Amino acid sequence: MNNSLKRKIRSIPDFPKKGIVFRDLTTLFQDHGAFREALSLLHNYYRDRRIDKVCGIEARGFIIGGALADRLNCGFVTVRKAGKLPAATVREKYELEYGTAELEIHRDAIEPGKNVLIVDDLLATGGTLAASCSLVKKLGATVFGVAAIVELSYLHGRDKLAGYDVFTLVEYDSEQDDRPPG
Amino acid sequence: MNNSLKRKIRSIPDFPKKGIVFRDLTTLFQDHGAFREALSLLHNYYRDRRIDKVCGIEARGFIIGGALADRLNCGFVTVRKAGKLPAATVREKYELEYGTAELEIHRDAIEPGKNVLIVDDLLATGGTLAASCSLVKKLGATVFGVAAIVELSYLHGRDKLAGYDVFTLVEYDSEQDDRPPG
Numbered sequence: 001m002n003n004s005l006k007r008k009i010r011s012i013p014d015f016p017k018k019g020i021v022f023r024d025l026t027t028l029f030q031d032h033g034a035f036r037e038a039l040s041l042l043h044n045y046y047r048d049r050r051i052d053k054v055c056g057i058e059a060r061g062f063i064i065g066g067a068l069a070d071r072l073n074c075g076f077v078t079v080r081k082a083g084k085l086p087a088a089t090v091r092e093k094y095e096l097e098y099g100t101a102e103l104e105i106h107r108d109a110i111e112p113g114k115n116v117l118i119v120d121d122l123l124a125t126g127g128t129l130a131a132s133c134s135l136v137k138k139l140g141a142t143v144f145g146v147a148a149i150v151e152l153s154y155l156h157g158r159d160k161l162a163g164y165d166v167f168t169l170v171e172y173d174s175e176q177d178d179r180p181p182g
Numbered sequence: 183m184n185n186s187l188k189r190k191i192r193s194i195p196d197f198p199k200k201g202i203v204f205r206d207l208t209t210l211f212q213d214h215g216a217f218r219e220a221l222s223l224l225h226n227y228y229r230d231r232r233i234d235k236v237c238g239i240e241a242r243g244f245i246i247g248g249a250l251a252d253r254l255n256c257g258f259v260t261v262r263k264a265g266k267l268p269a270a271t272v273r274e275k276y277e278l279e280y281g282t283a284e285l286e287i288h289r290d291a292i293e294p295g296k297n298v299l300i301v302d303d304l305l306a307t308g309g310t311l312a313a314s315c316s317l318v319k320k321l322g323a324t325v326f327g328v329a330a331i332v333e334l335s336y337l338h339g340r341d342k343l344a345g346y347d348v349f350t351l352v353e354y355d356s357e358q359d360d361r362p363p364g
Contacts, residue, residue: 015268022268029248030235030257030291039252053212060331062244063258066211070221072247075212076246086204088196109212 008034052114060121094131112140126157186303190216234296242303294322308339
């Protein structure tokens with residue numbers, strides 16, 4: 001795990017609601033050195049894995065996913081909240097803390113048999129990433145693995161991603177980890 | 183204007199509502215050759231313009247903006263719909279066809295005096311891009327210009343961006359331009 005990157009992430013207590021510490025990656029993205037370091041670590045890890053397509057999850061997954069697709073010389077595919085994609089899609093429902101949400105991917109976004117990497121900014125409970133893996137498999141493609149910059153390991157998201165290669169750069173092992181004083 | 187890129191864009195009639203032709207760039211992003219060609223054209227245009235920060239507008243502006251920031255060795259800053267950013271922000275209201283919407287940027291995202299490029303996927307009426315320029319100026323930074331892959335020139339978005347350098351790659355000169363038959 002990478003401490004110089006971790007120092008670039010801002011922890012914001014009580015966002016979006018009381019008791020939650022939000023890990024704000026905008027401070028990492030806006031620092032050109034940290035942004036490129038994160039991309040280089042991801043690029044080095046995946047450069048020889050014969051990735052055909054990089055899938056980014058709306059919206060912050062687009063930031064790192066688009067840049068990583070460029071570095072890997074891959075096409076970039078969007079996984080979006082239901083209703084945003086204009087052509088024929090497949091959908092996948094997943095559980096939130098309260099209720100459910102749906103993600104979509106275009107039916108023709110990835111040809112069967114392609115080797116796909118799924119990217120988001122943060123791995124929390126793993127629900128969004130697991131649903132994205134299901135979407136890619138519904139298209140007949142192969143999920144090589146999932147990548148995120150941050151992993152909230154105390155939420156055990158990896159358990160939902162068993163069988164996939166999971167690669168993350170910065171770990172928080174508790175809600176209190178790196179919590180600002182006060 | 184670039185016809186090989188234009189051929190990679192899918193026109194979808196009556197999305198999101200009857201009478202509108204939606205220009206779907208997902209087909210361009212998912213084609214690795216077209217994605218990289220678009221990025222190379224943007225990179226070549228901006229590489230000697232001393233850009234300090236690239237600002238991408240939620241959500242599709244993150245795809246090309248993040249990758250362009252990487253190529254230009256710049257930090258990447260997000261402009262988001264109101265309520266998404268966790269720290270202190272400035273806001274800007276702008277007109278939609280019916281009603282208004284608000285965009286935000288973090289107050290500490292860009293230092294005063296920095297030279298900023300604002301990126302979105304598409305320039306339509308120019309309202310979103312003009313509001314983003316105002317946000318960047320509220321932070322005391324300089325807007326070098328705005329970039330988009332697609333320009334709907336019949337909506338005259340450039341008129342709202344007078345005084346800024348505007349660079350786009352693919353033009354549609356009418357709602358009917360390149361409309362699929364039927």
